Amino acid sequence: METNTNTTLQTVITPEELxxxxxxxxxxxxxxxxxxxxxxxxxxxxxxxxxxxxxxxxLLGIAGPGIKEIAxxxxxxLIENVEHNNKKAQILELWDKAxxxxxxxxxxxxxxxxxDTIKSFGQxxxxxxxxxxxxxxxxxxxxxxxxxxxxxxxxEPPFFYER
Amino acid sequence: METNTNTTLQTVITPEELxxxxxxxxxxxxxxxxxxxxxxxxxxxxxxxxxxxxxxxxLLGIAGPGIKEIAxxxxxxLIENVEHNNKKAQILELWDKAxxxxxxxxxxxxxxxxxDTIKSFGQxxxxxxxxxxxxxxxxxxxxxxxxxxxxxxxxEPPFFYER
Numbered sequence: 001m002e003t004n005t006n007t008t009l010q011t012v013i014t015p016e017e018l019x020x021x022x023x024x025x026x027x028x029x030x031x032x033x034x035x036x037x038x039x040x041x042x043x044x045x046x047x048x049x050x051x052x053x054x055x056x057x058x059l060l061g062i063a064g065p066g067i068k069e070i071a072x073x074x075x076x077x078l079i080e081n082v083e084h085n086n087k088k089a090q091i092l093e094l095w096d097k098a099x100x101x102x103x104x105x106x107x108x109x110x111x112x113x114x115x116d117t118i119k120s121f122g123q124x125x126x127x128x129x130x131x132x133x134x135x136x137x138x139x140x141x142x143x144x145x146x147x148x149x150x151x152x153x154x155x156e157p158p159f160f161y162e163r
Numbered sequence: 164m165e166t167n168t169n170t171t172l173q174t175v176i177t178p179e180e181l182x183x184x185x186x187x188x189x190x191x192x193x194x195x196x197x198x199x200x201x202x203x204x205x206x207x208x209x210x211x212x213x214x215x216x217x218x219x220x221x222l223l224g225i226a227g228p229g230i231k232e233i234a235x236x237x238x239x240x241l242i243e244n245v246e247h248n249n250k251k252a253q254i255l256e257l258w259d260k261a262x263x264x265x266x267x268x269x270x271x272x273x274x275x276x277x278x279d280t281i282k283s284f285g286q287x288x289x290x291x292x293x294x295x296x297x298x299x300x301x302x303x304x305x306x307x308x309x310x311x312x313x314x315x316x317x318x319e320p321p322f323f324y325e326r
Contacts, residue, residue, distance in 0.1 A: 010275040011174045013292050018175055021296060046209065047314030112173040129176045133184060134324075137303050141323055144307025151210030160304055161297075 015114070019106045022136050023099065024163030029059070029143050030095055031158040033088060035150055042086050044149055052149055053091065055142040057082055060094050062135050064101035066120055070113070070128055071105035078121040178277070182269045185299050186262065187326030192222070192306050193258055194321040195313070196251060203316055205249050215312055216254065218305040220245055223257050225298050227264035229283055233276070233291055234268035241284040 013021070033041065033056060042053045061080040069076035084090045114129040126134065150157045176184070196204065196219060205216045224243040232239035247253045277292040289297065313320045 010278075012178055012181055012274075012277045013175050013296075015175055017292070021293075025300070046311050047317070049311065049314050111175075114175045115173075129180070130184075133176075137188070138323070140300050140303040141307040141310075144304040145311050147304075148209050148212065148308050148311040151212050154210070160301070 015106070015109065015111055018132065019103070022132075023102070025136060025139060025143075026063070026095070026099060026102075028158060028160070028163050029056075029139055030092065032143055032146050032150070033092060033095065035155055035157055036088070036146075037153070037155075038086070038088050040149070040153055041088055041091075042084075044153065046149060046152060049145065052142075052146045053084070054080075055145070056091060056095075057084075059139050059142065060091075060098055062138065064098040064105075066131065066135050067102050067105045067109075069120065070118065070131065071108035075122045076120075178269070178272065178274055181295065182266070185295075186265070188299060188302060188306075189226070189258075189262060189265075191321060191323070191326050192219075192302055193255065195306055195309050196255060196258065198313055198318055198320055199251070199309075200316070200318075201249070201251050203312070204251055204254075205247075207312055207316065209312060209315060212308065215305075215309045216247070217243075218308070219254060219258075220247075222302050222305065223254075223261055225301065227261040227268075229294065229298055230265050230268045230272075232283065233281065233294065234271035238285040239283075 033052070036044075036052060042051055045051050058080045060082060061078055065076040065079070068074075082091075082094060109128070114127065116128050117125065118128055118131060119125050120131045120134075124131070124134075147157045147160075196215070199207075199215060205214055208214050221243045223245060224241055228239040228242070231237075245254075245257060272291070277290065279291050280288065281291055281294060282288050283294045283297075287294070287297075310320045310323075
């Protein structure tokens with residue numbers, strides 16, 4: 001075991017590492033979207049659940065706007081529907097835009113902000129860190145569900161550990 | 164927005180907060196196990212995937228032993244099967260034992276250790292933080308899959324946001 005001697009790293013995780021961790025997850029989610037046949041992405045579901053397209057629109061509604069809200073302190077609206085014309089390409093374009101938005105606004109979050117108390121989307125109370133963890137955990141949760149959809153469709157999902 | 168003025172909290176997340184975050188997730192996973200009918204827990208699956216019992220045995224194999232390995236630096240073996248006699252009660256007992264083990268060994272992890280490079284279970288290279296995040300993310304991933312199993316079985320899963 002190597003011992004890290006850099007005292008600035010005597011912390012669980014740095015903001016930069018948390019960003020990279022999340023973007024790694026988002027990269028995997030993007031590949032899960034790509035793995036779906038277009039029709040199944042917008043129409044397939046199990047047990048009365050939402051389609052993966054509907055879940056992804058929720059994720060798009062949360063990620064970019066949620067981080068922008070934290071960075072700017074301007075209340076964000078939770079919008080869980082976007083124009084997509086049943087085209088994955090349109091969803092993927094929005095996904096990539098969100099990737100850039102997250103990178104941009106993340107740099108505006110100050111390290112001392114992570115324990116501030118906020119109301120995400122004007123209503124969900126937590127700290128900055130707990131809100132961001134919720135965004136990430138919620139994405140992992142729904143993407144796990146998409147893995148079942150893909151398996152039920154006889155499609156091999158991307159490896160979970162590849163980010 | 165309240166600004167936190169405690170300089171010791173000028174960090175993304177403290178070790179104590181990460182522990183509470185994970186144990187909150189583990190509490191939810193426990194309730195998902197409870198929500199399964201005994202027979203379905205051990206036998207139901209979709210698309211050729213593992214049963215939730217098999218996934219939970221993987222989680223049990225990772226969580227307690229993984230944290231003990233980080234705390235003690237003694238290489239752990241990855242054991243993904245336990246005696247259960249098709250009884251959820253036996254799995255839940257092991258779950259609760261793991262909860263205590265995690266609490267116990269967590270206090271032995273030093274704050275400056277989180278950026279050390281380790282090989283979890285003697286083989287998976289990463290930092291202490293990235294390994295622990297993997298343990299948590301992997302649990303969320305599989306629990307999300309269990310939500311689909313429950314929905315397909317016409318059973319309402321616990322709320323994702325209740326920990």
